[in-house]
Structures are given as structure tokens and as C-alpha cells.
Amino acid sequence: MSRVRDFVRSNSRNPNAVAYTIMGLAALFYPAVVQFATGGNGDYLVGLAADGGIYMLMAIGLNVVVGFAGLLDLGYAAFFAIGSYTYAIVASNHLGVTPIGHSLHIPFWIALFIGMIVAATAGALLGAPTLRLRGDYLAIVTLGFGEIVPRVFRNAGVWTGGVPGISALDVPTLPGWFQGPWIGQDFAYVPDFRFTSANLTAYYVLMVILIAFVVVLVHNLYNSRLGRAWMAVREDETAAAASGVNTVSVKLLAFSIGAATSGFAGAFYGAKLSYVSSDNFGFDVSVTVLAMVVLGGMGNIPGAMIGAAVLYFVLFWLLPNAPTQVESLASSLGMNWLTQSTPNGWPGIAEEVSRSKYLIFGLILVGIMLLRPQGLLPSQIRKQELKHTADLAPAVK
Amino acid sequence: MAAMVQRLRGSVLTSPTSSAVNLVGLLVVAIAVVAALQRIYQSGPTYFFQTLGFGMAQGAIFALVALGYTMVYGIIELINFAHGDVFTLGAFFSLAVMPLFGLTAGKAPSTALILPLIGLFVVTMLFCALVNVAIERVAYRPLRHAPRLAPLITAIGMSAFLEGVMFIWRGPYNLAYPDFLPEQQISLGGGVTIAAKAVMVIVIAIVLMIGLTLFVGRSKLGKAMRATAQDRDAAQLMGIDINRTISATFFIGAALAGAGGIIYGLYYNSVAAFDGFQYGLIAFTAAVFGGIGNIPGAALGGFAIGIIAAISDGYFSVSWTQIMIFGILIFVLVFRPTGLLGMRVPEK
Numbered sequence: 001m002s003r004v005r006d007f008v009r010s011n012s013r014n015p016n017a018v019a020y021t022i023m024g025l026a027a028l029f030y031p032a033v034v035q036f037a038t039g040g041n042g043d044y045l046v047g048l049a050a051d052g053g054i055y056m057l058m059a060i061g062l063n064v065v066v067g068f069a070g071l072l073d074l075g076y077a078a079f080f081a082i083g084s085y086t087y088a089i090v091a092s093n094h095l096g097v098t099p100i101g102h103s104l105h106i107p108f109w110i111a112l113f114i115g116m117i118v119a120a121t122a123g124a125l126l127g128a129p130t131l132r133l134r135g136d137y138l139a140i141v142t143l144g145f146g147e148i149v150p151r152v153f154r155n156a157g158v159w160t161g162g163v164p165g166i167s168a169l170d171v172p173t174l175p176g177w178f179q180g181p182w183i184g185q186d187f188a189y190v191p192d193f194r195f196t197s198a199n200l201t202a203y204y205v206l207m208v209i210l211i212a213f214v215v216v217l218v219h220n221l222y223n224s225r226l227g228r229a230w231m232a233v234r235e236d237e238t239a240a241a242a243s244g245v246n247t248v249s250v251k252l253l254a255f256s257i258g259a260a261t262s263g264f265a266g267a268f269y270g271a272k273l274s275y276v277s278s279d280n281f282g283f284d285v286s287v288t289v290l291a292m293v294v295l296g297g298m299g300n301i302p303g304a305m306i307g308a309a310v311l312y313f314v315l316f317w318l319l320p321n322a323p324t325q326v327e328s329l330a331s332s333l334g335m336n337w338l339t340q341s342t343p344n345g346w347p348g349i350a351e352e353v354s355r356s357k358y359l360i361f362g363l364i365l366v367g368i369m370l371l372r373p374q375g376l377l378p379s380q381i382r383k384q385e386l387k388h389t390a391d392l393a394p395a396v397k
Numbered sequence: 398m399a400a401m402v403q404r405l406r407g408s409v410l411t412s413p414t415s416s417a418v419n420l421v422g423l424l425v426v427a428i429a430v431v432a433a434l435q436r437i438y439q440s441g442p443t444y445f446f447q448t449l450g451f452g453m454a455q456g457a458i459f460a461l462v463a464l465g466y467t468m469v470y471g472i473i474e475l476i477n478f479a480h481g482d483v484f485t486l487g488a489f490f491s492l493a494v495m496p497l498f499g500l501t502a503g504k505a506p507s508t509a510l511i512l513p514l515i516g517l518f519v520v521t522m523l524f525c526a527l528v529n530v531a532i533e534r535v536a537y538r539p540l541r542h543a544p545r546l547a548p549l550i551t552a553i554g555m556s557a558f559l560e561g562v563m564f565i566w567r568g569p570y571n572l573a574y575p576d577f578l579p580e581q582q583i584s585l586g587g588g589v590t591i592a593a594k595a596v597m598v599i600v601i602a603i604v605l606m607i608g609l610t611l612f613v614g615r616s617k618l619g620k621a622m623r624a625t626a627q628d629r630d631a632a633q634l635m636g637i638d639i640n641r642t643i644s645a646t647f648f649i650g651a652a653l654a655g656a657g658g659i660i661y662g663l664y665y666n667s668v669a670a671f672d673g674f675q676y677g678l679i680a681f682t683a684a685v686f687g688g689i690g691n692i693p694g695a696a697l698g699g700f701a702i703g704i705i706a707a708i709s710d711g712y713f714s715v716s717w718t719q720i721m722i723f724g725i726l727i728f729v730l731v732f733r734p735t736g737l738l739g740m741r742v743p744e745k
Binding site: 066070072074129130133136137139140141143144145147148151152154155283287290294298351352355356357358359360361362363364365366367369370373 | 418474475476535536539540543544545546547548549550551553554555556557558559560561562564565568569674678681682685714716717719720723724726727730731734
């Protein structure tokens with residue numbers, strides 16, 4: 001007992017430990033609380049959280065690239081697309097309609113890792129020739145790559161399903177599953193379980209497990225020799241190289257590990273939606289994930305996760321719901337003129353609010369970088385670096 | 398001669414890839430060129446010159462936008478992602494203030510429109526320039542000594558912010574932009590014609606570019622810009638006001654982008670809030686293609702990318718054009734990061 005007490009005491013001042021604990025508890029109780037609060041109609045919210053988990057996975061992966069290694073990846077959605085399309089091709093009837101003529105139905109649990117490996121390979125292939133360039137050139141190359149990949153998927157005709165994309169992907173299956181009061185049903189054992197949109201709690205549980213798995217992996221990497229090498233490269237590439245760090249391979253590893261995480265998330269996304277289309281992987285996805293990492297705190301895993309949760313909540317729950325809320329607020333205040341659209345261009349307050357997504361993106365990115373560059377939950381090391389470089393700069397020169 | 402040898406040797410030594418990979422790169426370019434030439438030969442000269450005229454016109458607009466990217470990159474090594482949106486803002490703003498100059502949709506093109514159009518250009522360029530200077534003040538200057546990632550992220554943020562402002566202002570629609578340029582085709586003999594519109598666009602752009610070159614080459618402020626780009630600390634020691642010089646760079650770059658925005662509107666007769674980001678990326682590709690930091694390079698790169706895009710549109714498929722342009726971007730960065738005319742930015 002005293003050991004537990006010591007453990008709690010020694011970690012209660014560590015913000016990361018507290019954040020992990022809070023997030024773990026929140027993840028555990030979220031479905032039950034939501035179902036209780038909505039009187040059993042919370043499936044939509046549970047599914048939304050599962051979708052948010054996809055962004056959280058991507059934020060953890062991008063945090064490795066941007067936060068740990070200091071490489072700006074602006075085409076992160078490309079690897080997401082590659083993971084999704086890989087899953088779609090190896091786990092649906094689609095290959096049957098291509099010239100190959102035989103469809104593949106690899107089980108989700110293996111296909112997930114195939115998507116991850118393909119994305120990591122794409123990352124390595126893109127990174128190998130470009131990572132020796134200077135930092136902002138990498139940003140541009142990844143940006144170009146992010147613009148190319150969805151368009152290639154759109155134009156590749158029969159191989160990727162063209163504009164409509166690929167639909168009817170396989171769903172994950174398990175030999176058994178437990179249902180119970182947490183989704184408003186009696187406790188029972190379900191044999192030969194299939195994940196469907198009727199049971200979003202299953203997706204949610206799967207997502208939580210995947211996130212925990214990735215967090216453990218990335219956390220161990222961060223504390224390894226490789227993690228220290230990443231930070232050395234981020235702080236001063238020349239000094240790192242002089243100290244014997246192979247900067248190119250270290251950067252390449254960061255880049256492909258980030259890509260792998262994105263591909264992993266992409267495969268899950270394909271399976272959950274059971275459909276992929278090239279429209280869902282644009283630059284706005286890359287920027288959203290980047291904003292999540294910056295908002296949460298670059299270089300800190302729980303920071304990136306919290307940033308993802310907060311921004312996802314704002315963008316995918318608050319903003320879609322805000323227009324009707326604002327509209328009813330305006331009419332209850334007797335300002336009906338605000339809610340009606342007028343011929344001279346005022347589209348009504350609801351429309352204006354729903355248009356404000358990009359403005360919010362921009363304000364978050366600029367505001368955080370100017371006011372709190374270390375983010376909501378900062379990495380202690382990164383905080384020093386971001387805060388004090390300005391004061392140090394003259395002295396160094 | 399010696400300097401040229403030096404430069405060649407330097408570019409070979411700093412080339413990031415091995416000669417075998419370079420050979421593959423050359424082979425890809427050769428195949429693409431042969432395929433294009435073969436199609437051009439099959440379709441005859443009339444179609445080719447039409448495509449060329451179109452490509453030159455869109456290249457002129459790319460060049461105007463690319464100049465802003467290249468100047469800013471040359472002086473503070475920042476990719477100003479907001480630049481493409483300042484360009485769209487120019488089109489949006491000019492559309493809004495147009496009636497003040499008596500320019501209303503439906504007016505037939507005539508010489509009487511020249512003076513109001515010049516006024517429109519001046520006001521829009523001034524507006525965009527001030528917006529860009531404000532962006533620099535708010536989002537880039539406080540971060541000048543921060544890690545390089547920081548201003549890049551605020552640049553993306555400012556880009557999203559400007560898009561957001563335009564989106565809230567006019568919505569997601571394609572706005573109709575009035576057509577004040579003549580529709581005639583000018584015959585060049587032998588059945589070859591070029592649109593008068595394209596000629597006018599090219600002429601306006603070239604006049605602006607000559608003005609810029611003279612300014613940077615001859616004026617005191619231009620000299621200060623070149624000095625600051627070369628070595629900021631030394632320039633400061635020589636008594637150059639660095640902040641003022643950087644502001645001036647943003648001012649001029651955005652003025653050109655604003656002019657580009659009007660020309661874009663006049664040429665395509667349609668503009669939407671999110672056009673600028675894509676367009677800016679292509680213009681940035683042009684700047685990289687010509688050698689980023691290099692002013693004549695950006696102009697050359699703009700025209701080159703415009704013509705390549707037109708050839709891709711005209712002889713291959715529109716849906717592959719952007720893939721090709723971004724492919725060129727990656728290709729140039731991998732095989733020749735200094736671009737066509739060589740980069741004038743020292744590695745700091």
C-alpha cells in the first residue's frame with residue numbers, strides 16, 4: 001500500500017502522469033457516461049469519439065515528426081490516404097474488378113499492419129532523397145507529396161476506383177465479444193462478432209486499445225537512444241552530426257515512424273467508414289493534425305493527444321452544432337434580422353458561424369505560436385527551447 | 398569563366414544525390430519532353446500557338462505571385478504561405494471597390510476604361526501591400542529569432558485566417574469577375590492567332606516586373622534589400638534599418654500579388670476564396686523552379702510553369718496537370734535544389 005502511495009505522490013506533480021491518468025479514466029468511463037447522460041441514445045457520440053481517435057493517432061504520429069525530430073511535414077494526410085487505400089485494396093472485393101481479377105480479403109488485424117508498413121515504406125521512399133535537404137525544403141516536398149497523392153488516387157482509374165473511390169470494405173471481426181449494460185443491453189457473450197455501425201462502442205474500444213498501443217511504442221522510442229538523437233537533431237543538426245549521430249537515418253526513422261502511424265490510422269479509418277474516397281485526404285486534414293500538435297504542445301505525447309481531443313471537439317462537435325445554437329440564441333433575443341439571409345450578401349448568422357472553421361484554424365495556429373508556443377501541455381525540454389531562444393540569440397552570436 | 402566553373406563545381410559538390418540517381422532523373426525528363434514534342438508535332442502549329450499564348454498568360458500571373466515568394470524567401474528565408482491568399486484577397490478587394498471607379502459589370506471594353514483600371518490597380522496593390530506588412534508585423538516579426546518551425550506555422554495560420562476572412566465575407570461560391578479585356582484574336586499570320594486578352598495580361602505583368610527589377614537594381618531601398626538578403630548582420634552594421642527593409646519587401650511582394658489578383662480576375666472572370674492557396678503553391682513551385690531567392694529566376698520559372706501547365710492541359714489531361722506541377726516541385730528539390738538560375742540564398 002505504501003508503495004502505491006509513494007508512486008502517486010511522486011507522480012502527482014508530473015503533469016504528464018496526471019494527464020495520462022485523466023485521459024485513461026476519461027476513456028474508460030466515456031461510453032457509460034454518454035449513454036447515461038443521453039438516456040441510451042449516445043451511440044452517435046461514442047462513434048464520434050472513435051473518429052476523434054483517428055485524429056488522435058495521427059497527432060501522436062505527427063508529433064514524432066514535428067515535435068521530436070523538428071521536421072515540418074505538411075503532407076501528413078498523404079500517408080493517411082495511403083493507409084486507407086491499402087486497406088481498401090487488400091480487404092474488399094475491389095481487386096476483383098481490376099485487371100488482376102482476384103479480390104483479396106485479408107483480415108482487419110493483419111491488414112492494419114499492412115497499411116502501416118506500406119505507409120512507412122512510402123515515407124522512407126519520399127524521405128530518403130529529400131531529408132538531406134534543409135528543413136523548410138522538406139516542408140515543401142511533403143506539401144507537394146500531400147497534394148499529389150490524393151490526386152493520383154483520384155486519377156488512377158480502375159485501380160483505385162477513381163472519383164467515387166472504393167466502397168464496401170471488410171469490417172473487423174472477432175471470434176467473440178461481450179455486450180452489456182454499458183451499451184444498454186443485457187450482459188451476453190456474442191460469438192463470431194462483426195464490427196458494424198450498429199455497435200459503435202466496439203469501434204471505440206478498439207480505438208482506445210490502438211491508441212494505448214501506439215502511445216506505449218512512441219513513449220518507449222522517445223526515451224530510447226533514438227529519441228535522444230531526434231532531440232539532438234532538432235536542437236542543432238550540425239552539433240548532432242559532430243557528436244556522431246547519423247542525422248539522415250535518424251530523420252528518416254522519425255519520418256517513416258510518423259508515416260506508419262498515419263497509415264495505421266488510415267487503415268482503421270477505411271475499416272470504420274467501410275469506404276474510401278480521395279476527397280477525404282486533402283491539405284485541410286494535414287493542417288488540422290498540425291494544429292492539434294501545435295495546440296497541445298509540440299514534442300509531448302499527452303500534449304498532442306489533448307490538443308487532438310480539444311480541437312476535434314471544437315471542429316467536429318462544437319462548430320457543426322454552433323449554427324443552430326446561435327440561431328436560436330439570436331431569435332430568443334429578438335434579433336430575427338440576424339438569422340435571415342438578405343439579398344446584399346448576409347447569409348444569416350447560422351451560415352456565418354459554420355463558415356468560421358478556417359478562421360478558427362488560423363487564429364489557433366498564430367495565437368498559440370505567438371502567445372504560448374509550447375502549447376497547452378508543454379514538453380518541459382521544448383518549453384525552454386521555444387521560450388528562451390529569443391533571449392539567447394544575441395549572446396550566441 | 399572561372400566564376401562559372403566555380404559555380405558548376407559547387408553545384409555538383411553540393412548536389413544531394415548520386416550520379417546514378419541523377420541519370421534516372423534526366424531520363425524521366427527526357428521521356429516527358431519527347432512525349433510532349435511528339436504530341437505537339439501531331440496536333441499542328443495553330444493549336445500549339447494557342448496553347449502557348451494561354452500558357453504565357455497564366456505564366457505571367459504565376460510569375461507575379463512567385464516574385465513575392467522569392468523576395469520574402471530571399472530576405473528572411475520564410476515560405477510565406479499567406480502570400481497566395483493575399484493574391485486572392487487582391488481579387489476580392491478589387492471586386493468590392495470596383496464600383497467606386499465606375500467599373501460595373503457589363504461595360505464594354507474600351508480605352509475609356511484604362512484610367513479607372515489603373516486606379517483600381519493602384520488602390521488594390523496598396524491595400525494588399527498594407528495587409529501583408531501587417532501580417533509580417535503581427536505573425537512573423539515577433540518570431541524572427543524563434544526556431545524556424547515557428548514562423549512557418551504562423552504563416553500557415555495566417556493563410557487559413559485570410560481564407561477564413563474571405564470565406565466568411567463572400568462564402569464558398571465562385572464569384573463572377575467582370576470582363577473588361579477585349580475578346581479579339583490577334584492574327585500572327587499563317588493561321589496562327591493569339592488572344593488579345595493574353596497579350597494584355599502578359600504586357601501588364603512584364604511592365605510590373607521591369608519596374609520591380611529597376612527598383613531593386615537601382616534604388617537605395619533595393620540596394621538595402623539585396624544587402625539584407627546577403628548578410629543581415631553586416632547590413633545592420635552598415636546602418637540599414639533591417640525592419641524597414643523587410644517591411645518594404647513584404648510591401649512590394651504583396652503589391653505584385655494584388656496586381657496578379659486583379660489580372661487573374663480579369664483573365665479568368667471568376668474567383669473563389671480558396672483559389673489562392675493552390676495558386677500560391679504553384680507559384681511557389683515556379684519560384685523554386687527558377688531558383689528561390691532569385692528575382693529573374695522567379696519570373697522565368699513563372700512563365701516556364703505556366704507553359705508546362707498549358708501543354709499538360711492541352712495535350713495530356715487536365716486532371717494530371719497539378720500532379721505534374723507538384724511532381725516538378727519535388728523533382729527540382731531532389732535533383733537541383735538551386736533551380737534553373739541558381740539560388741542566391743546563402744545557407745545560414
